[in-house]
Amino acid sequence: MLDTDTRIAWQLFQLNWLPIVAMGSLLAFGLPSTGLSLEPVAYGITLAIAALLIAIAYRHQLAKGELADPKLVFSLGTIGQVILTCAIVGPLSYVAGKMNWPLQDDALLAIDRAFGLDPEPIASYVNDHPWLADLLARGYGLIKWPLLAIPVVLTLTARYVRLQMFMLAMSLALAVTIAISAMVPAIGTYYGLQLPAAHFPEINTMVYAGQLRDILALRDDSLHELHLFFLSGIVSFPSFHAASAVLYMWALWPVRGIGGIAAALNMLMIAATPVIGAHYLIDVVGGIAVAAASIWVTKFYVARLGRTSAVSAAPAPAPVWQPSLAE
Numbered sequence: 001m002l003d004t005d006t007r008i009a010w011q012l013f014q015l016n017w018l019p020i021v022a023m024g025s026l027l028a029f030g031l032p033s034t035g036l037s038l039e040p041v042a043y044g045i046t047l048a049i050a051a052l053l054i055a056i057a058y059r060h061q062l063a064k065g066e067l068a069d070p071k072l073v074f075s076l077g078t079i080g081q082v083i084l085t086c087a088i089v090g091p092l093s094y095v096a097g098k099m100n101w102p103l104q105d106d107a108l109l110a111i112d113r114a115f116g117l118d119p120e121p122i123a124s125y126v127n128d129h130p131w132l133a134d135l136l137a138r139g140y141g142l143i144k145w146p147l148l149a150i151p152v153v154l155t156l157t158a159r160y161v162r163l164q165m166f167m168l169a170m171s172l173a174l175a176v177t178i179a180i181s182a183m184v185p186a187i188g189t190y191y192g193l194q195l196p197a198a199h200f201p202e203i204n205t206m207v208y209a210g211q212l213r214d215i216l217a218l219r220d221d222s223l224h225e226l227h228l229f230f231l232s233g234i235v236s237f238p239s240f241h242a243a244s245a246v247l248y249m250w251a252l253w254p255v256r257g258i259g260g261i262a263a264a265l266n267m268l269m270i271a272a273t274p275v276i277g278a279h280y281l282i283d284v285v286g287g288i289a290v291a292a293a294s295i296w297v298t299k300f301y302v303a304r305l306g307r308t309s310a311v312s313a314a315p316a317p318a319p320v321w322q323p324s325l326a327e
Contacts, residue, residue: 004306005160005161006070006160008161008302008305008306009070009074009160009161009163009164010061010073011305012161012164012165012167012168012302012305013073013074013077013078013081013164013167015164015168016081016164016167016168016171017081019168019171019172019174019175020081020084020085020088020171022175023085023088023089023092023171023174023175023178024084024088026092026095027088027091027092027095030092030095030096030098031091031095034095034098035098035221035224036091036094036095036098036223036224036225036226037224037225037226038091038225038226038228039225039226039227039228042227042228042229043087043228046083046087046228047084047087049080049083050080050081050083050084050087051080051084052080053076053077053079053080053083054076054077054080054081054084056072056076057072057073057074057076057077057080058077060072060073061073070155070158070160071155071156071158074151074155074160074163074164075151075152075155075156078151078155078163078164078167079148079151079152081167082147082148082151082167085170085171085174086147087228089174089178090226090228090231091226091228091231092178093178093181093231093233093234093235094214094218094223094226094231094234096178096179096181096182097181097182097185097214097215097218097219097234098218099182099185100185100218100219101182101183101184101185102185103185103186103187104184104185104186104237105186105187105188105191105192105236106192108184108186108192108236108237108280108282108283109189109192109193109280111280111282112280112281112282115281117281119189119192119193119274119280119281120189120193120195122274122275123189123190123200123203123275124200126200126202126203126275127200127201127202127203128202129202130202133202133203133204133275135268136268136271136272136275136276137203137204137272137276139265139268139269139271139272139276140207140241140269140272140273140276140277142265142266142268142269143241143244143245143269146244146248146251146252146262150163150166150248150251150252151163153252153255153258154166154251154252154255157255159254159255161302162251162254163251165251165295165298165299165302166247166250166251168298168301169247169250169291169294169295169297169298170244170247170294172294172297172298173240173243173244173247173290173291173294174240176290176293176294177235177238177240177243177287177290178235180237180238180286180290181234181235181236181237181238184236184237185215185236186236186237186280186283187211187212187215187216187236187278188208188211188212188236188277188278188279188280189274189278189279189280190205190208190212190278191212191278192280197209197212203275203276204276205276205278207232207233207276207277207278208277208278210232210233211232211233211234211236211278213232214231214232214234215234218234233277236278236279236280236283237280237282237283237286238283238285238286238287238289238290239273239277239279239283239284239286239287240287241269241270241272241273241277241279241287242270242273242279242283242284242285242286242287242288242291243287243288243290243291243294244269244291245266245267245269245270245273245291246266246287246288246291246292246295247291247294247295248262248266249262249263249266249267250291250295270284270288273287
């Protein structure tokens with residue numbers, strides 16, 4: 001890892017542990033204080049996989065030093081961090097939901113309607129066009145794969161700094177999203193409209209049904225053990241589907257041949273969020289704003305880090321000759 005960009009990427013990789021450790025600490029404190037627990041088998045296997053990938057990355061870096069292969073270090077290390085982050089933030093969103101602040105569905109619905117964006121006619125239009133409902137259902141499910149694809153694509157194209165910036169921006173966006181969701185809890189548009197999911201038979205409402213089930217179970221204290229692979233996305237405002245779409249587009253945009261495709265697919269995911277995810281339109285706006293702010297903070301920090309690295313790497317100026325008194 002000899003060049004300046006790779007050194008900056010390594011510094012960012014180390015920095016990315018700070019939000020991960022902070023959110024992990026909140027989860028470790030929040031679980032017992034809220035009476036929640038994690039099913040140990042699936043969670044232990046997930047943590048073991050993340051730890052193995054991270055250990056391989058660090059071992060290679062320590063063994064090879066300046067000759068370490070950045071593709072191996074950053075691909076495996078970042079995938080490990082991604083897996084670990086996802087294993088933390090899912091349960092952490094349930095800890096946040098356990099705070100039981102008053103539901104804000106009425107307020108969020110009123111904001112949508114104030115801007116002329118009533119979710120009921122939007123859902124009705126999609127329900128009347130089954131092909132569109134199916135397309136949006138497929139688009140909504142695109143949130144998972146880029147989390148593993150982005151580290152691979154960006155390392156193969158030697159965009160190591162971009163990859164670590166993405167990881168930092170995503171961690172910041174997740175932390176902010178969970179914090180806001182604790183204070184602005186909501187269930188979703190169909191709940192706010194007081195409509196049963198069956199009211200729109202052509203729309204896949206499994207996501208909404210899961211979040212409705214889990215949010216109500218959290219609030220009536222009937223949910224105690226969390227199963228990692230069966231957690232629902234219980235965050236309404238701001239929408240992390242919308243935030244992640246912006247982060248994915250930004251991360252992959254410089255990659256020729258992939259950036260445009262990624263942009264189109266993630267625009268589809270944003271379009272699917274209000275209908276399939278039962279998000280209010282203001283949720284989507286909030287998610288986009290959170291992602292934009294996280295990217296800005298990350299770029300600002302990296303710009304300062306780059307200037308600092310450039311100064312530290314610059315050769316010392318030649319000493320200026322001054323005549324001595326003896327001459």
